[in-house]
Amino acid sequence: MHELSIAMGIVEAATDEAERRGVRVSGVHLRLGALSGVVKDALLFSYEVACQDTPLQGSRLIVEDVPVAVFCPQCKEQRLLPSLQSFACPECGTPSMDIRQGKELEVFALEVEE
Amino acid sequence: MSEPRLLEVRRNVLKQNDIIARALREQFRETGVFVVSLVSSPGSGKTTFLEKTLTQLQPRYRVAALVGDLATENDAVRLARSKAPVKQITTGTLCHLEAAMVQSAVQAWDLHQLDFLFIENVGNLVCPSSYDLGENLRLVLMSVTEGEDKPLKYPTIFNSADVAVITKNELADAVEFDWGAARKSIESVRPGMKIFRLSAKTGEGMESYLEFLLQQLSEKRAVAQT
Numbered sequence: 001m002h003e004l005s006i007a008m009g010i011v012e013a014a015t016d017e018a019e020r021r022g023v024r025v026s027g028v029h030l031r032l033g034a035l036s037g038v039v040k041d042a043l044l045f046s047y048e049v050a051c052q053d054t055p056l057q058g059s060r061l062i063v064e065d066v067p068v069a070v071f072c073p074q075c076k077e078q079r080l081l082p083s084l085q086s087f088a089c090p091e092c093g094t095p096s097m098d099i100r101q102g103k104e105l106e107v108f109a110l111e112v113e114e
Numbered sequence: 115m116s117e118p119r120l121l122e123v124r125r126n127v128l129k130q131n132d133i134i135a136r137a138l139r140e141q142f143r144e145t146g147v148f149v150v151s152l153v154s155s156p157g158s159g160k161t162t163f164l165e166k167t168l169t170q171l172q173p174r175y176r177v178a179a180l181v182g183d184l185a186t187e188n189d190a191v192r193l194a195r196s197k198a199p200v201k202q203i204t205t206g207t208l209c210h211l212e213a214a215m216v217q218s219a220v221q222a223w224d225l226h227q228l229d230f231l232f233i234e235n236v237g238n239l240v241c242p243s244s245y246d247l248g249e250n251l252r253l254v255l256m257s258v259t260e261g262e263d264k265p266l267k268y269p270t271i272f273n274s275a276d277v278a279v280i281t282k283n284e285l286a287d288a289v290e291f292d293w294g295a296a297r298k299s300i301e302s303v304r305p306g307m308k309i310f311r312l313s314a315k316t317g318e319g320m321e322s323y324l325e326f327l328l329q330q331l332s333e334k335r336a337v338a339q340t
Contacts, residue, residue, distance in 0.1 A: 002209055002241040006127060013125040026118050030127075037243035037270045084269035086302050095305030105244070107125040111118040 006038055006105070007046035011056050013107050018055065027060040027111030033104035034068050034084060060111075068102030131245055134213035138220075138248025143338055145225035148331040149233065151247050153271055154255035155264075156237030159281050161189045163255060163314040164234055168196035170324055175229040180219050182211040182236045189234065199223065210241035213248055229331060239268040251330060257282035262295040269303040276308070279323065283313040 010028060018025045032038060040063055047061040068081045072089035078100050079089050088095045126132065142149050154160045164179060171177045178199040181189045190202035201223075203215050216233060225231070233249060235242045254275035256264050259282060265272040272278065278300050286293070293311065300307055308326070312319030 002244065005208070006244070009127045009130075013127055013129075014123075017121075017123045017125065021121070023121065029120075035270055035273060037240065037274075084273070084303065085266045087273065087305050088302070095301070097305050105127045107123055107127060110121045110123055112121050113118055 003038060003042040004046040004050065007043055007050035007061075010047065010061070010107055011050045011054055014059075014110060015055055017107075017110060018112070021112075023110070023112035023114060025056055025059050025110050025112055027062055028056070028107055029062045029064065029109040029111070031064050031066050031104040031106045031108050033066045033102040035099070035102040036105040038105060040065070062111075064108075066101055066104045069100045070096040071098040071100055072096055073098070128244065128246075131213045134217055135246035135248040138213055138217055139250075141225065142231075142248060142250065143334075145228070146335055146338060147225045147228040147231050148251070148327070148334055149231045149247075149249045150251045150253055150327070151233040151235060151249040152253050152255060153235045153239065153242045153275065154237060155239050155260060158237070158255055158257040158260060159314060160234055160237065160255055161192055163279070163281055164232055165193055165196055166314045166317070166320060167232065167324070167327075168193065168198045170320060171230060171327075172196060172198055175328075176227055177230045177232070178223060178228050179232040179234065180216060181234040182215070205236055209236055209238050210245055211235050211247060212245050216247050230327065239264075239271045243271040243274045250334060251276050253277045253279060255279045255281060256296075258286045258291040259289050262292050263299050265296075265299040265303045272300060272303045272307075275304065277326075278304070278307055278309045280309065280311045281314050283311055283318060284316050 014025055014028045044061060051057045051059060069078050072079050072094055074092050074094040075089060082090055152160050168177050168179060179193055180201050180203055182203045182205055183189050187202045190200050193200040201219050203219050233247055252275040254272055300309055310323040312323055
């Protein structure tokens with residue numbers, strides 16, 4: 001379970017951004033790739049703990065799940081994978097390791113109050 | 115109170131780890147050492163496998179190992195029998211190694227004096243997948259006793275690895291290991307992955323895996339010189 005240290009990383013990144021811009025943060029929007037190796041529920045639970053005694057205490061974590069997309073060399077198209085158990089084009093079945101998205105672990109926006 | 119406003123920031127949470135990993139990779143390139151990290155479940159035989167790897171490379175190549183463990187130094191003691199320099203990273207309650215731990219552990223070593231550095235991660239198939247350690251090759255180890263569908267249960271770590279080693283092959287018959295099914299599950303989560311089947315205990319199959327490592331080392335050095 002490494003979600004607590006990830007949650008602390010999120011709090012640190014958001015606090016730093018907030019201080020630099022002189023704003024108060026009420027929510028943190030995170031893009032979480034299916035291949036990031038982070039479990040969403042454990043992360044949401046850890047977030048509350050990580051926020052304690054920081055300027056982010058009481059803020060919400062809003063997680064946007066990012067599915068894995070690979071580029072299919074056969075169809076010449078980017079395709080979303082329905083599951084992590086098969087790295088193959090869902091249309092034509094061609095295997096692909098050309099991963100175009102799904103590894104994200106990114107704070108992409110803050111909900112702020114002036 | 116006014117409505118909250120949305121402010122775009124775009125910050126990678128693991129940026130700090132990734133920056134250190136990048137610096138490590140550059141340091142490994144400059145010094146010419148080839149770095150292999152090992153990930154597996156607890157009990158799949160990482161330490162035995164690594165001990166054999168070190169012992170067999172040792173006469174002709176300069177090798178060293180870093181071992182991550184939660185609490186004990188038993189693994190480092192076992193590996194020290196190979197006579198290779200071994201350093202233990204005791205992670206406490208942390209379930210994985212991070213680039214910063216590798217960086218501080220290698221500080222005392224002159225990497226120019228090494229051909230191979232092996233990094234044994236904490237036995238865990240979940241957490242290590244998120245952390246780049248600057249390695250050149252990530253090797254995932256599973257034993258025949260763990261079941262053919264292990265890759266399907268832990269697709270993230272298998273997908274992030276470069277090579278799979280299936281070990282404890284001396285037990286394959288006893289546990290009715292289905293090699294075809296195992297190969298199919300690996301191929302499904304990590305198309306094109308190189309797979310070695312071996313027994314660290316009897317030495318069967320070790321040779322082609324070691325040859326592969328040597329080939330990787332010479333390819334990397336050839337690239338570094340151009």
